[in-house]
Amino acid sequence: MTDMPVLRRDADGVRILTVDRPDKLNALDRQTLAALDAAFAAAAEDAAVRAIVLTGSGTKAFVAGADIAEMNALTAIEGREFSLLGQRLMRRIERMPKPVLAMVNGYALGGGLELAMACHLRIAADSARLGQPEVNLGLVPGFGGTQRLLRLAGRAAALELCLLGTPVDATRAQQLGLVNRVVPAADLEAETMKLAAQLAASAPLALRGVLDAVVVGGECGLEEGLQFETAQFALLFASEDMREGTSAFVEKRKPLFRNR
Structure with a gap:
C-alpha cells in the first residue's frame, strides 16, 4: 500500500x-x-x-x-x-x-x-x-x-x-x-x-456563483432555484471582478480578475 x-x-x-x-x-x-x-x-x-x-x-x-x-x-x-x-x-x-x-x-x-x-x-x-x-x-x-x-x-x-x-x-x-x-x-x-x-483565468466569484446556482439551486424546486439564481446574480454586482469584466468588455480589452 x-x-x-x-x-x-x-x-x-x-x-x-x-x-x-x-x-x-x-x-x-x-x-x-x-x-x-x-x-x-x-x-x-x-x-x-x-x-x-x-x-x-x-x-x-x-x-x-x-x-x-x-x-x-x-x-x-x-x-x-x-x-x-x-x-x-x-x-x-x-x-x-x-x-x-x-x-x-x-x-x-x-x-x-x-x-x-x-x-x-x-x-x-x-x-x-x-x-x-x-x-x-x-x-x-x-x-x-x-x-x-x-x-x-x-x-x-x-x-x-x-x-x-x-x-x-x-x-x-x-x-x-x-x-x-x-x-x-x-x-x-x-x-x-x-x-x-x-x-x-475566469472570474472566480462568478464561477462559484454558477456552481452554487446549478448544484445547490438545482436541488430546489423551480421557484426556489430562480430566487437562488437572482441572489447570486445580485451579489456579484458588489464585486470588483464584475466591474472589471464589464469595463473590459466595453473597452474591448482582456479582463484581469482578482477574486474580489
Missing part, C-alpha cells in the same frame, strides 16, 4: 490531484477516501487554486472502483460507515467552490464512476469505460451512484447501468450525459488542462 495515495501538483492556478494506487487500479480504500477528502478541503481553502483536475495514476484506470478486498472483510455497520465516508467525499467535491474536472483516463467503475460524477465536468479518453457493476458483487452503489446517475442520465439509464452492471464505452457515456467530452487518449491531458486553464 502506498504511503501517499493521492499526489498533488500545481500549474498556473490549476491543482492536479492524482489517485496513486496503480497496483490496485487506483481502487478507493478508506485511506484513499480520507486522503482525497483532505486534499479537496485544502484546495478549497487555497486562494492560489482556481480549478482542480482529478485523475488516476497510470494508463489503465481513472479509478476502477472501491477496494473489494477491503470491503470483503467489513461488517454491516462498517459497510454503512464506508458508504458514508464515500458519500461525504462526493458531496464535498460536488459542493466545491471551484470547478473540478475529472480527467477519465481509463476504467471508471463503481466508486470510480461515482467519483467522476461528483466532479463538475468530465473529460474522457476514447478508451475509457464507465459503469456501476456493484450488482455483480451482490451490492448496490454506495457512494451516491444511484442518485447521481438518475440526475445526470435519467431513470432509464440509471436502471440499465445499475441493474445490468455492464460498463459502457466513452462514446455511449457521452450520449447518456455521463461525460462532457470524449477525446483521443493521447490528447486527454492536453485537452483537459486547456479547459482547466480557461477556468482558472
Whole structure:
C-alpha cells in the first residue's frame, strides 16, 4: 500500500490531484477516501487554486472502483460507515467552490464512476469505460451512484447501468450525459488542462456563483432555484471582478480578475 495515495501538483492556478494506487487500479480504500477528502478541503481553502483536475495514476484506470478486498472483510455497520465516508467525499467535491474536472483516463467503475460524477465536468479518453457493476458483487452503489446517475442520465439509464452492471464505452457515456467530452487518449491531458486553464483565468466569484446556482439551486424546486439564481446574480454586482469584466468588455480589452 502506498504511503501517499493521492499526489498533488500545481500549474498556473490549476491543482492536479492524482489517485496513486496503480497496483490496485487506483481502487478507493478508506485511506484513499480520507486522503482525497483532505486534499479537496485544502484546495478549497487555497486562494492560489482556481480549478482542480482529478485523475488516476497510470494508463489503465481513472479509478476502477472501491477496494473489494477491503470491503470483503467489513461488517454491516462498517459497510454503512464506508458508504458514508464515500458519500461525504462526493458531496464535498460536488459542493466545491471551484470547478473540478475529472480527467477519465481509463476504467471508471463503481466508486470510480461515482467519483467522476461528483466532479463538475468530465473529460474522457476514447478508451475509457464507465459503469456501476456493484450488482455483480451482490451490492448496490454506495457512494451516491444511484442518485447521481438518475440526475445526470435519467431513470432509464440509471436502471440499465445499475441493474445490468455492464460498463459502457466513452462514446455511449457521452450520449447518456455521463461525460462532457470524449477525446483521443493521447490528447486527454492536453485537452483537459486547456479547459482547466480557461477556468482558472475566469472570474472566480462568478464561477462559484454558477456552481452554487446549478448544484445547490438545482436541488430546489423551480421557484426556489430562480430566487437562488437572482441572489447570486445580485451579489456579484458588489464585486470588483464584475466591474472589471464589464469595463473590459466595453473597452474591448482582456479582463484581469482578482477574486474580489
